[in-house]
Amino acid sequence: MKKIQMMMLMMLVAFVGVAVQSCGDDDPESTQSYTLKFTLQDTGNLDQASAEAMAYQLSNVTKTVKCTESQAKRALDEAMEESVSTFPVDDNEGNYLEYTIKVYLVDSSNKEIYSKLLVIKDGKRTVR
Numbered sequence: 001m002k003k004i005q006m007m008m009l010m011m012l013v014a015f016v017g018v019a020v021q022s023c024g025d026d027d028p029e030s031t032q033s034y035t036l037k038f039t040l041q042d043t044g045n046l047d048q049a050s051a052e053a054m055a056y057q058l059s060n061v062t063k064t065v066k067c068t069e070s071q072a073k074r075a076l077d078e079a080m081e082e083s084v085s086t087f088p089v090d091d092n093e094g095n096y097l098e099y100t101i102k103v104y105l106v107d108s109s110n111k112e113i114y115s116k117l118l119v120i121k122d123g124k125r126t127v128r
Contacts, residue, residue, distance in 0.1 A: 030068050030069075031066050031067055031068055032066065032069075032107060032108050033064055033065070033066050033107070033108045034064065034065060034066075034067065034069070034072040034105050034106070034107060034108075034113075035062055035063065035064040035105065035106050036062060036063045036064075036065075036072075036076065036103065036104075036105055037061075037062050037103075037104055037105075037106060038058040038059070038061050038062075038101060038102070038103055038104075039055070039058055039059065039101070039102045039104075040054050040055040040058055040099065040100070040101060040102075041100040041101060041102040041117060042099060042100035043055075043099055044097065044098030044099040044100065044120070044121070045096075045097065045098045045099075046097065046098075046099055051099075054099070058101065069107075069113065069114075072105050072113075072114070073105065073113075073114045076103060076105060076114060076116060077116070080103065080116050080118065080127050081127070084118060084125045084127055085125065087101070087118060087120060087125055088120075089120055089123045089124070089125060090123065096121075096122055096123045097120055098120060098121045098122075099120050100117055100118065100119045100120070101117070101118045101120075102115055102116075102117055102118075103115065103116050103117075103118065104116070116128065
């Protein structure tokens with residue numbers, strides 16, 4: 001399980017870089033700060049120690065950028081589609097993992113403005 005957790009952390013760090021690459025300062029009047037955050041929405045069949053470790057790792061991965069809201073949303077959507085295959089679906093022993101990760105954007109007042117769920121279940125990854 002430690003290998004999965006370390007691989008998960010590496011993928012999340014890479015994911016954050018991809019998720020915000022398209023944000024820029026081309027329209028300064030309508031830009032503001034947006035923060036990309038992750039949370040373990042549902043622990044599924046993860047044991048308590050694994051779930052706590054994953055939740056802790058996810059809570060430490062954030063990225064704040066200044067861009068328009070539509071740019072931030074588009075970047076999150078594109079990154080989810082590109083990165084979905086990097087999240088593990090089994091525990092390397094042939095057992096399917098089940099969990100849900102919430103990826104979301106908050107504005108400068110810490111109000112959630114947009115979110116996506118990555119559901120891992122029965123060996124499949126689904127973005128909602």
